[in-house]
Amino acid sequence: MGKPKILVTNDDSIHAGGIKALVKSLMPLGKITVVAPKLPQSGMGHAITLNRPIRMKKVDFIEGVEAYECSGTPADCVKLAKSVLFKKKNPDLCVSGINHGSNASINVVYSGTMSAAMEAAIEGIPAVGFSLLSWDEAADMNASANIAYSLIKKILNADNGKNLLLNVNIPYMPLEDIKGVKVVRQADAKWVEEYEEREDPMGNKYYWLKGQFVNFDDRQDTDEFVLSNGYVSIVPIKFDLTAFEEIKDIKKIFD
Numbered sequence: 001m002g003k004p005k006i007l008v009t010n011d012d013s014i015h016a017g018g019i020k021a022l023v024k025s026l027m028p029l030g031k032i033t034v035v036a037p038k039l040p041q042s043g044m045g046h047a048i049t050l051n052r053p054i055r056m057k058k059v060d061f062i063e064g065v066e067a068y069e070c071s072g073t074p075a076d077c078v079k080l081a082k083s084v085l086f087k088k089k090n091p092d093l094c095v096s097g098i099n100h101g102s103n104a105s106i107n108v109v110y111s112g113t114m115s116a117a118m119e120a121a122i123e124g125i126p127a128v129g130f131s132l133l134s135w136d137e138a139a140d141m142n143a144s145a146n147i148a149y150s151l152i153k154k155i156l157n158a159d160n161g162k163n164l165l166l167n168v169n170i171p172y173m174p175l176e177d178i179k180g181v182k183v184v185r186q187a188d189a190k191w192v193e194e195y196e197e198r199e200d201p202m203g204n205k206y207y208w209l210k211g212q213f214v215n216f217d218d219r220q221d222t223d224e225f226v227l228s229n230g231y232v233s234i235v236p237i238k239f240d241l242t243a244f245e246e247i248k249d250i251k252k253i254f255d
Helices: 017-029 074-085 112-122 142-157 223-228 244-254
Strands: 005-009 031-037 056-059 066-070 093-100 127-132 165-170 180-183 189-199 205-215 231-236
Touching: 005 017, 005 074, 017 031, 017 093, 017 127, 017 142, 031 074, 066 074, 074 112, 093 112, 093 142, 112 127, 112 165, 127 142, 142 165, 165 223, 223 231
Parallel strands: 005 031, 005 093, 031 066, 093 127, 127 165, 180 231
Antiparallel strands: 056 066, 165 231, 189 205
């Protein structure tokens, strides 16, 4: 049957250290095709390009790996790869990352990394997003790449992996210090934000977003808890945002 076809993307750009570490770790597992943004796209969420052309250019990346830089968003990268490169024949798996910085808890909503994975899942492609809890562009990716290899190998060998969409976050520590892997839920946490008002040299006001991450959830079955205790977190997510438990009560308002 041949090696599995794996699409790899990210939101930190095709030049980021995380995606190179991820691709090198996954090369023994399948035939890798990379389509990633030309420029960093962190915080883009599920944005797609509608009002300008999208360009895709083949680039030198890693020997033996077909790679393209894309002028669009992370979600654009997946859409374009499916339609143009794979000729609408889905790859066996889409892997996004390794992101620089956490995508645990509410961060998943804003994440370009996870939106790329979600776009793949919408198209019927099993997908996993990997994020490392370090914003340092020079962060050591060895441990996270090893973990990505181990988890993707298990997924490719699983019988029930066809509908997956997983958000994987990895604590920033040596591999030998990571205690294991936990499948958990998303913590109830958010960014408490404000805009700092500033003034440019011409006297015009502008605003700079700043904030602090606050975890309101003290339960132990959450991504934030297990990450803080040295475990890799795996959160299964979905793109159907319906609050099914609220339908009955909401109906009463409008009946």
